[in-house]
Amino acid sequence: MGDRDQSLKYDDEELESLRQDVAANVLPRKLLETLVAMARSSKSHEMLDATLQQTLNVSTELTRAEEGSIFLLDPCGRVTNCILSPTEPPLKANSDQLDQALEGGLASWVKQTQKIGLITDTERDQRWIAPNQQQYTARSVLAIPILKGEELLGIVSLLHSRPHHFSQQTADLMQLAADQISLVLQNARLYAELDRRRALLNQELEKGQYIQRNFLPESLPELPNLEIASYFKPARMVAGDFYDVFDLPDNQVGLVIADVCDKGVGAALFMALFRSLIRIFSGQTQLEGLSFHSEFTSVLLDKLSSVPIPLEAVTFAQKSERQPNHSQINALKAIRLTNNYIALNHGDLGMFATLFFGVLDPKTSLLTYINAGHDPLFILQDNGQVKEVLNSTGPALGLLPNLKFRIRQTYLDVGDLLFGYTDGVTEARSQGGTLFTEKRLLTVLETEVTSAQAVLDRVAAEVLAHTGTASQFDDITMLAVRRKSFSVT
Amino acid sequence: MDITINKLQAVTVVELAGDLDANTASEVQQKVISLATPSSKILLDLHGVKYMSSAGLRMLLSLYRHVTANKGQVVLVGLAPQIYKTMSITGFLNFFTTCETLESGLAVLQQKS
Numbered sequence: 001m002g003d004r005d006q007s008l009k010y011d012d013e014e015l016e017s018l019r020q021d022v023a024a025n026v027l028p029r030k031l032l033e034t035l036v037a038m039a040r041s042s043k044s045h046e047m048l049d050a051t052l053q054q055t056l057n058v059s060t061e062l063t064r065a066e067e068g069s070i071f072l073l074d075p076c077g078r079v080t081n082c083i084l085s086p087t088e089p090p091l092k093a094n095s096d097q098l099d100q101a102l103e104g105g106l107a108s109w110v111k112q113t114q115k116i117g118l119i120t121d122t123e124r125d126q127r128w129i130a131p132n133q134q135q136y137t138a139r140s141v142l143a144i145p146i147l148k149g150e151e152l153l154g155i156v157s158l159l160h161s162r163p164h165h166f167s168q169q170t171a172d173l174m175q176l177a178a179d180q181i182s183l184v185l186q187n188a189r190l191y192a193e194l195d196r197r198r199a200l201l202n203q204e205l206e207k208g209q210y211i212q213r214n215f216l217p218e219s220l221p222e223l224p225n226l227e228i229a230s231y232f233k234p235a236r237m238v239a240g241d242f243y244d245v246f247d248l249p250d251n252q253v254g255l256v257i258a259d260v261c262d263k264g265v266g267a268a269l270f271m272a273l274f275r276s277l278i279r280i281f282s283g284q285t286q287l288e289g290l291s292f293h294s295e296f297t298s299v300l301l302d303k304l305s306s307v308p309i310p311l312e313a314v315t316f317a318q319k320s321e322r323q324p325n326h327s328q329i330n331a332l333k334a335i336r337l338t339n340n341y342i343a344l345n346h347g348d349l350g351m352f353a354t355l356f357f358g359v360l361d362p363k364t365s366l367l368t369y370i371n372a373g374h375d376p377l378f379i380l381q382d383n384g385q386v387k388e389v390l391n392s393t394g395p396a397l398g399l400l401p402n403l404k405f406r407i408r409q410t411y412l413d414v415g416d417l418l419f420g421y422t423d424g425v426t427e428a429r430s431q432g433g434t435l436f437t438e439k440r441l442l443t444v445l446e447t448e449v450t451s452a453q454a455v456l457d458r459v460a461a462e463v464l465a466h467t468g469t470a471s472q473f474d475d476i477t478m479l480a481v482r483r484k485s486f487s488v489t
Numbered sequence: 490m491d492i493t494i495n496k497l498q499a500v501t502v503v504e505l506a507g508d509l510d511a512n513t514a515s516e517v518q519q520k521v522i523s524l525a526t527p528s529s530k531i532l533l534d535l536h537g538v539k540y541m542s543s544a545g546l547r548m549l550l551s552l553y554r555h556v557t558a559n560k561g562q563v564v565l566v567g568l569a570p571q572i573y574k575t576m577s578i579t580g581f582l583n584f585f586t587t588c589e590t591l592e593s594g595l596a597v598l599q600q601k602s
Contacts, residue, residue, distance in 0.1 A: 240543075259543065260543075261543035261544065261546060261547045262511055262514070262542075262543055262544040262547050263511040263544065264511070347554065348554075350547045350548070350550040350551035350554065351547065352546075352547070352550060352579075354543075354578075354579055373578055373579035373580050374578070375578065376578075391578075392577075392578045392579070392580070394580060395579060395580020395581075395583060396546075396579040396580055396581075399550060399580065399581075399584070400554075400584075403580070423543075474542075
């Protein structure tokens with residue numbers, strides 16, 4: 001109380017100067033503090049209401065008003081947000097009700113004139129229309145328009161039960177504050193808009209993510225002597241990585257692991273394209289009951305396979321000099337067709353994918369493959385030692401038309417595991433920026449193989465431990481196929 | 490990403506420093522593609538690039554397509570071992586002439602005319 005007594009000793013002029021100071025310094029600072037605090041908080045959707053509340057609090061404090069309200073308007077003059085009391089939470093009334101609140105009376109006058117409305121005594125001013133059903137009787141009212149140029153952003157109304165509480169000086173004071181309030185409200189409105197748009201964008205990405213998940217196999221084929229496992233962890237909501245496992249004619253199984261260049265939505269769109277083209281061109285998809293490799297479709301393929309590669313040109317790993325499996329070779333034509341499709345139709349975008357496509361015969365475990373510019377796959381023995389490295393046999397897909405891709409063959413022995421990964425594994429970064437590396441991957445792999453799933457789980461755990469709290473840099477995808485021992489049944 | 494563009498006689502030397510990834514590739518692409526005018530000779534000095542993601546390779550592919558469409562030449566210089574390896578696996582080395590030093594790169598471009 002001592003302080004208050006002291007303050008009473010100020011003469012009018014000093015008091016006025018003090019208040020001007022408050023309006024010019026304290027008010028903007030308080031409002032700015034709110035804005036910064038709210039912008040930092042994750043609850044930005046509540047920011048607008050909190051800013052309005054704070055604006056009203058500061059205004060009532062400054063003018064010693066007993067009650068007050070604040071209305072925020074959209075560019076058409078309709079109420080978008082309102083706070084009807086410095087002490088109560090924001091009102092969730094419907095917009096028609098809120099619009100009515102500004103019809104007639106002082107608020108309406110302020111809206112029209114865009115000037116500060118000062119009523120020193122409500123009983124002697126025709127602009128005052130007492131609201132219905134209210135216990136509180138206002139005798140002195142101040143309504144301040146918050147303007148951005150000529151646009152009315154909002155109206156702050158301040159009330160007091162004593163006539164002549166608000167004077168021309170109070171009005172002048174609030175006039176000074178109005179510009180600051182305007183800036184704060186503009187910012188708050190921008191944040192609210194940003195938040196709304198971010199939410200919309202997120203919704204779209206979520207839909208994209210949902211659809212993209214549908215482009216990955218829903219379940220992996222279960223075959224008597226094969227165990228197939230996969231791991232997929234996109235860095236963003238939508239990914240450029242993918243894997244695929246699907247049935248092909250003549251009881252063959254198609255195996256794909258791929259990484260579309262670049263990141264985000266563009267890579268995700270091309271992922272869908274690459275995945276579908278490989279499925280269609282390999283004969284996984286039957287069109288109108290016809291395999292894509294039919295007389296009917298051969299005309300369509302002519303343009304895409306402008307440089308036909310005779311089967312004799314196919315090179316095989318020296319290790320296996322088995323007879324080429326024609327069903328497998330046929331499916332692998334999908335590589336050349338897909339490359340040409342992308343390069344001829346979308347060359348301008350410079351999009352490409354590194355892609356391994358293998359066709360496995362579950363009966364003989366003969367694996368015929370093309371590795372189009374992808375990181376090497378490994379065949380591991382059951383002790384985790386690398387038995388064979390399936391290096392790149394051609395360029396990445398989609399670079400230029402008519403590139404050559406060599407076909408190679410190998411064989412999965414009983415207990416062998418085919419392991420494929422994308423560079424999200426080897427280039428996973430720790431918080432300090434060090435990469436996981438291929439060397440580390442090989443060390444992690446070098447443990448007795450109990451199951452395909454166990455291998456992927458172990459690598460994933462190591463990679464995630466390596467990245468720790470660092471944000472995931474790239475999509476992480478792995479595929480493993482293990483030839484189990486022959487079942488006795 | 491720092492991009493420095495200098496003209497050395499008939500050769501445009503583009504020096505890049507920083508990571509060439511999804512965040513920087515489009516800016517580099519915008520600046521570099523515009524240099525691929527008819528019969529242009531471009532030397533891309535990558536000594537200062539320690540990391541290149543597939544977004545960087547995509548930029549190189551676009552550059553290659555523009556340069557060849559305009560009957561120009563492009564030489565890459567100073568590839569970090571990891572980048573060289575990635576370009577080898579993905580088949581990019583088949584399209585690009587690469588040199589270890591700026592001098593040898595310039596010599597290649599000046600001799601082919």
